[in-house]
Amino acid sequence: MSNRPAVARVAVPGPLPAPLDYRVTGPVPATGARVRVPLGRRQVVGVVTALADVSDVPANRLRGLTDILDDQALLPAELLDFVLWAAGYYHYAPGEALATALPAGLRQGRAAATSRKTVWRITESGRAAQVDALARRAPRQAALLTRLQALGTVSAAHFPDADGDWRGGLTRLVEKGFAEALGVDDPGLIQGERRADTRLPLLNEAQAAAVAAIHDARGFTPLLVEGVTGSGKTEVYLHAIERALAHGTQVLVIVPEIGLTPQLLDRFARRLAARIAVLHSGLAAAERLDGWLAARDGLADVVIGTRSAVFTPLARPGLIVVDEEHDASLKQQDGFRYSARDLAVVRAQRLDVPVVLGSATPSLESLHNARRGRYRHLHLPQRAGGAAMPRFHLLDLRGRPLQDGLSSALIERVRAHLDDGGQALLFLNRRGFAPTLLCHECGWLAECDRCDARLTYHRHRRRLHCHHCDHERPIPRQCPDCGSLDLRPVGQGTERVGEAVQAAFPDTPMVRIDRDSTRRKGAFEAQMAAALRGDARILLGTQMLAKGHHLPDVTLVAIVDADQGLFGADFRAPERLAQLIVQVAGRAGRAERPGEVVIQTHHPEHPLLQVLIHAGYRRFAEDALLEREAAGLPPFSAMALLRAEAVDATAPRAFLERAREQAVETGVNGVHLLGPIPAPMERRAGRYRAQLLLQAARRADLQTLLGRWASRLGSLRESRRVRWALDVDPAEML
Ligand code: ADP
Numbered sequence: 001m002s003n004r005p006a007v008a009r010v011a012v013p014g015p016l017p018a019p020l021d022y023r024v025t026g027p028v029p030a031t032g033a034r035v036r037v038p039l040g041r042r043q044v045v046g047v048v049t050a051l052a053d054v055s056d057v058p059a060n061r062l063r064g065l066t067d068i069l070d071d072q073a074l075l076p077a078e079l080l081d082f083v084l085w086a087a088g089y090y091h092y093a094p095g096e097a098l099a100t101a102l103p104a105g106l107r108q109g110r111a112a113a114t115s116r117k118t119v120w121r122i123t124e125s126g127r128a129a130q131v132d133a134l135a136r137r138a139p140r141q142a143a144l145l146t147r148l149q150a151l152g153t154v155s156a157a158h159f160p161d162a163d164g165d166w167r168g169g170l171t172r173l174v175e176k177g178f179a180e181a182l183g184v185d186d187p188g189l190i191q192g193e194r195r196a197d198t199r200l201p202l203l204n205e206a207q208a209a210a211v212a213a214i215h216d217a218r219g220f221t222p223l224l225v226e227g228v229t230g231s232g233k234t235e236v237y238l239h240a241i242e243r244a245l246a247h248g249t250q251v252l253v254i255v256p257e258i259g260l261t262p263q264l265l266d267r268f269a270r271r272l273a274a275r276i277a278v279l280h281s282g283l284a285a286a287e288r289l290d291g292w293l294a295a296r297d298g299l300a301d302v303v304i305g306t307r308s309a310v311f312t313p314l315a316r317p318g319l320i321v322v323d324e325e326h327d328a329s330l331k332q333q334d335g336f337r338y339s340a341r342d343l344a345v346v347r348a349q350r351l352d353v354p355v356v357l358g359s360a361t362p363s364l365e366s367l368h369n370a371r372r373g374r375y376r377h378l379h380l381p382q383r384a385g386g387a388a389m390p391r392f393h394l395l396d397l398r399g400r401p402l403q404d405g406l407s408s409a410l411i412e413r414v415r416a417h418l419d420d421g422g423q424a425l426l427f428l429n430r431r432g433f434a435p436t437l438l439c440h441e442c443g444w445l446a447e448c449d450r451c452d453a454r455l456t457y458h459r460h461r462r463r464l465h466c467h468h469c470d471h472e473r474p475i476p477r478q479c480p481d482c483g484s485l486d487l488r489p490v491g492q493g494t495e496r497v498g499e500a501v502q503a504a505f506p507d508t509p510m511v512r513i514d515r516d517s518t519r520r521k522g523a524f525e526a527q528m529a530a531a532l533r534g535d536a537r538i539l540l541g542t543q544m545l546a547k548g549h550h551l552p553d554v555t556l557v558a559i560v561d562a563d564q565g566l567f568g569a570d571f572r573a574p575e576r577l578a579q580l581i582v583q584v585a586g587r588a589g590r591a592e593r594p595g596e597v598v599i600q601t602h603h604p605e606h607p608l609l610q611v612l613i614h615a616g617y618r619r620f621a622e623d624a625l626l627e628r629e630a631a632g633l634p635p636f637s638a639m640a641l642l643r644a645e646a647v648d649a650t651a652p653r654a655f656l657e658r659a660r661e662q663a664v665e666t667g668v669n670g671v672h673l674l675g676p677i678p679a680p681m682e683r684r685a686g687r688y689r690a691q692l693l694l695q696a697a698r699r700a701d702l703q704t705l706l707g708r709w710a711s712r713l714g715s716l717r718e719s720r721r722v723r724w725a726l727d728v729d730p731a732e733m734l
């Protein structure tokens with residue numbers, strides 16, 4: 001008798017509720033190693049989650065391992081356990097959860113080794129070159145040269161914007177002799193350097209107190225840093241990170257997609273004498289793998305990345321930071337629907353390290369946790385460096401003439417700020433020319449055939465485009481119902497407002513920043529660079545422009561249409577709108593010159609707007625928490641949504657009815673079931689959608705039910721006729 005384990009439990013990709021058992025005949029794989037195993041008629045890559053002596057599967061039905069891909073554990077035990085815990089919490093297949101957590105290269109079976117890659121290094125003539133001379137003809141090259149002069153070398157990790165054609169720009173710089181491209185075996189880390197010429201701002205009292213609180217934290221300590229826009233939160237993180245680095249530990253920094261800008265990376269690289277791994281979706285598989293390995297092996301001191309970076313292995317963890325913790329992009333909205341913010345807190349607990357959540361507009365969940373004493377609450381009530389908070393004005397649009405959505409009062413404010421030498425930022429969260437096309441003769445509206453939604457009118461591209469399913473068609477010349485030629489675009493998108501602004505200010509350079517205007521490679525960077533350099537005086541855009549950016553010359557922020565979000569169906573709509581308004585407003589007056597925010601609305605008496613502008617986000621949040629409490633909504637209850645969709649209109653309902661019965665049979669102590677009801681937009685991309693809402697005053701009751709029930713859903717006959725997904729702690733009710 002030998003006592004070597006005979007069975008490996010392997011998490012394989014696929015909708016299986018648990019790992020599968022395989023017979024070990026040859027060498028024994030390590031727990032946390034990848035193996036190749038048969039699954040049906042295919043061979044797949046899975047991860048060994050445990051070894052055992054015996055299996056419940058009869059010996060004659062147990063299949064053998066095909067191959068062991070890693071000599072040792074690929075994932076440290078801590079990370080493996082964490083991912084499996086998360087799979088359990090979200091009731092998602094563990095093999096799929098692992099596949100989401102691992103870099104693509106690893107889940108395809110690629111060797112866990114660093115690859116050869118290119119880095120670009122500045123040359124002598126590059127150091128001496130005049131950026132200004134280049135800026136006029138080749139703004140992108142100029143921007144790249146500026147970064148190279150500051151950083152010395154760059155690699156793919158420096159360019160989080162997946163669309164940017166930075167490679168082309170660097171190639172031009174190499175041709176000019178300003179840079180050289182080197183092939184190296186190197187994990188592609190950013191070598192940060194505390195440069196002598198960067199003077200550290202003297203922390204103000206609130207910042208110093210926040211830094212001290214983070215520094216004093218021992219072991220697992222969640223801290224919520226609530227700091228108004230421009231209050232120096234990033235400065236606080238940088239100090240806390242420096243302390244953690246000085247103790248020889250690693251820091252994981254999670255930011256929303258839009259927050260991971262070259263601006264932020266350069267700021268980190270100039271401040272931290274550390275090796276920085278950047279993990280973002282624009283990286284090639286090999287580059288992403290390199291960053292992951294460098295973090296695991298302790299080569300990287302700081303890991304900065306978007307959502308999925310929460311699954312980065314860390315050799316010597318010391319601190320986790322989640323910036324813009326309220327941001328919706330921290331929650332994955334398909335597949336493995338995890339919240340990177342919530343998981344960051346769990347991970348910090350398991351690692352026994354402090355976790356800092358920061359925002360100017362904290363989520364109601366985090367504020368609630370702070371009020372209950374679960375999180376330490378740190379405040380930065382003032383802007384840093386002497387900048388004042390902007391003044392707010394509501395522009396009552398009722399009965400006023402509007403030109404393409406702009407009131408004359410707004411135009412006047414823009415003119416006043418431009419005359420004073422400021423920049424004006426106009427925010428409208430709707431791209432395209434107009435949200436729909438109307439027949440003035442018979443009332444026909446351009447609607448998507450595949451969604452319960454209107455088609456957006458894009459004048460420049462001459463298309464009608466559905467923003468929900470991407471369906472496009474040419475603009476009709478005549479009304480398809482009555483044949484009239486009098487078709488009119490109704491409402492405003494950025495394209496239309498942009499034309500109106502240009503008509504009002506024909507001599508003032510403007511940039512429009514939205515998904516349409518930045519489609520071309522490198523366009524986003526070029527336009528942001530023009531905004532930062534001050535070449536553009538008017539900036540118009542969607543939320544691409546609204547978040548995170550530090551634009552010191554912007555003195556006026558105008559919210560062109562605040563009414564859009566005031567009456568949303570989702571119970572989180574007011575919270576999202578308040579966050580958006582405060583974040584956009586926060587772009588105004590961040591430097592010496594005072595800022596002004598004007599909000600155009602037909603509902604100036606609306607309590608949300610009144611509270612926000614007179615009392616601020618904090619007061620709004622307190623009122624909203626009272627309302628949530630009275631209504632028994634999160635964070636005063638726990639929710640899960642079972643969603644189903646199918647081309648057949650009746651199938652989702654049939655599945656959800658059966659699922660509901662099954663839940664009731666399972667026992668629903670303390671859990672309310674609501675539905676099935678149609679989704680707010682019932683048809684999308686040709687599929688009918690419905691949902692069943694589960695709500696419990698106590699999270700434990702919800703988890704007990706899900707634990708018994710979720711794994712049985714797949715066995716319902718009706719489940720085969722739909723696509724279904726369970727969303728625990730849903731961020732959107734759509
Ligand atoms: P936030 O992250 O809260 O938006 P930042 O950390 O980006 O704020 O700070 C906003 C601006 O104020 C930056 O230009 C930063 O360099 C500057 N700043 C931060 N802290 C101080 C300080 N204590 N004194 C002077 N300037 C500061």
Ligand code: ZN
Binds near residue numbers: 439440441443444483
């Ligand atoms: Zn008509």
Ligand code: ZN
Binds near residue numbers: 450451468470471
């Ligand atoms: Zn559509």
